[in-house]
Amino acid sequence: VHPRQPYGGQLVFAAFSGSHQDAIAKGMKYREDKHMHRWMVPYLPIDPHDVGREYDADVIRINSQSGKGGIAYILEQNYGFHIPVKMREEIGYMVKGVSDHSHKELSPAEVYETFKNEYINKFNPIDITDATFRKNSTYKGEDGYTVDIHVNIAGTEYFFTASGNGRLDAVSNALRQSKLYSFDYTFVTYAEHALEAESNSRAAAYVAIADANGKVYWGVGMHEDIILASINALVSAINRLNQVSHFITK
The missing domain is CATH 3.30.160.270 (Alpha-isopropylmalate synthase LeuA, regulatory domain)
Incomplete structure (x- = not known):
């Protein structure tokens, strides 16, 4: 079906825009902190799990349009990093630059590799x-x-x-x-x-x-x-x- 076909389309739950990603990430965090039973997340009228979709693969997608909130969400949900607020903008620009230069969407593993190679345990010189x-x-x-x-x-x-x-x-x-x-x-x-x-x-x-x-x-x-x-x-x-x-x- 068409990528934007309701329910079944590959991109129907995808959020590339930085403002959308930030709202979704904050909504997901709010539900977790408040132990909410009902589904209430901005830009996602239904729970993707209800139709066999996954958050990390189908919702927060990283490309040159992505924002600092979405990239921080990927690093936290997949790898456990709680990026300091003041650091998020710098990482966001760096990852978006990699996506823009390569002209492609980045997987969570590629986001992590970019982050690791630039910041983690650099011992030279x-x-x-x-x-x-x-x-x-x-x-x-x-x-x-x-x-x-x-x-x-x-x-x-x-x-x-x-x-x-x-x-x-x-x-x-x-x-x-x-x-x-x-x-x-x-x-x-x-x-x-x-x-x-x-x-x-x-x-x-x-x-x-x-x-x-x-x-x-x-x-x-x-x-x-x-x-x-x-x-x-x-x-x-x-x-x-x-x-x-x-x-x-x-």
């Missing part, structure tokens, strides 16, 4: 290979930590020690101990969550840093340990900044 923490109450009270890190920077191994107001701040200060390289950035925001419900699940962390001109760079870290996930996110953000602005200079 900086890679922290080991980090050991200890409490340091003499540094700004109860939140103080001291860290020993082994780090590979552009193929050369270094060992640094520093303290900070929290673990991530300590790691950042340790990186700044390098005399050959400049780490000129400031923290903007941080978020974290578990990717799965199990007790031994992986964790995801999101770090945003800003360069000297105020431009923001995001990094995402994944690891079974939430602390190591946060370190991976910081390193990923620094390496993304480096790719764009070459801020690491001898």
